[in-house]
Amino acid sequence: MTFEPADRVDQVPPSGIRRFFELAEEMDDIISLGVGEPDFSTPWSAREAAIASLEQGKTSYTANRGKRELRERIAADVAERYGLDYDPDEEVLVTTGASEGVDLAFRSLLNPGDEVAVAQPCYVSYKPGVTFAGGDVIDVPTRVEDDFKLTREVLEDSGAADADALVMCYPNNPTGATMTGAELEPIAEFAREHDLLVFSDEIYSELSYEHDHTSIATLPGMRERTVVFNGFSKAYAMTGLRLGYALAPPEAITAMNRVHQYTMLSAPTTPQYAAMDALDNCADEVAAMREQYDRRRQFVLSRFEEMGVECFEATGAFYVFPEVPDPWTDAETFAEDLLEAESVAMVPGDAFGAGGGGHLRASYATGLDDLKEAMDRLERFVEDAD
């Protein structure tokens, strides 16, 4: 017996951003546009609630599904903001980050050999998650000409009609694309026609700048086939506190909770107190952060346009997804050259799966002064190459 990785682990390659991370970590004074988390700290009110809960010794496990007071607040919050109607007792599961929710859904709802269509480019963990759960991934590359929105056409072209489930994330990491209710309709229709489960990661739902966020679960006939993932990491700048939640019909939550109760027992307690306070008291901070992101988004898009770098108008999350400028053709080479010459880090789009090649993810979760400097350096770098 030796410590050889199991086959299903061995077949998953290391994260594509790992190598780039190691390069960036070796350098001093880089301006990183490669960060996938807010530059703000958690609103103080929520942090103070977490501290107070520790002072009061609230450090035991919670219910498997999360504290009931938190589930009630989550249910009320998603009802008010997105028209999502879920019962806090049976249809809400508090998870250790939205990532745990995604993993639980795959492990508890997929059978070996199930086919899962994954809309890409996407967050790096969906495809490995499907593989770890024994499922097979069908790549669904979205296209720049569609502004990286998921369309019925790309679903059909990639063979998603044969899939058992669809994984999607809007507002999207890494592209910053969003989808309106009208744009989601054909996707919902496709899912109903081909009887797909839908795993919808909506962790960036609060960061939609041009239109209100619509959850696909609110479209007709979708609630019964959709698991919605959301959480506190992005909107409330709580990434390190690791708190998310899943919303789904009772059968799905019961199955997910069966894995969760044995593997996690309950999501960490302290963040649950922070999250309750966040929902009660931090709407103004969320709005203020959103306003900052939106300004930076417009700033970065303007700068790309000025320097002639092609970039579709990203409308959500805190990413833009420019094309690799001439004369480069390969995102990885460009990203490495830029890092070396100007100490600015962007992540090659290839790291986020099919459809990401030839693009770069630039995060604007960084203060405007740094963004200005990064854009000036990028402009110099691109001009020097001409």
Added chain:
Amino acid sequence: MSNRGDVLAVLRDNARYTNEDIARQTGLSEEEVESVVDDLESEGVIKGYTAVVDWEAVEGGDEPIRATVELNVTLDRETSYTDIADRIAKFSQVKSLRLISGDYDFDMLVEGDSMSEVSHFISDKIAPIPEITQTVTHYIMESYKEQGIEFGDGPDDDRLSISP
């Protein structure tokens, strides 16, 4: 939000942004920004621009002495709060003056080079104003946050340089 609201929000964040940078953040053209700012200034919406200074960080010990002063006043038929405020606000030593609710009427911030200068100003110039019935002076000992800006270094950015 309106163009004016957008521009105002950016300026309230940092009044040193150039028109070009404001344009980039709001989707307006540079000319539009310039015209909005001109309007805001000429209409008196924007009253001025000033730096937020942490005097403790200034070398050379030029730190002014500052005090907030509670003022109580009496009104009569001929004298309104505004009449009294107009008289007080004209002193250059008075840096801010607000009518407030509660136990006293005006909240006044005074600045001077020394405690005796500030004390004399209040006793010689403010207290003798006929409508003023009482002054209570609080010297400011330390400033932790001004105009929404926290003093001190703030936390380091300890995020990973690249994350998914």
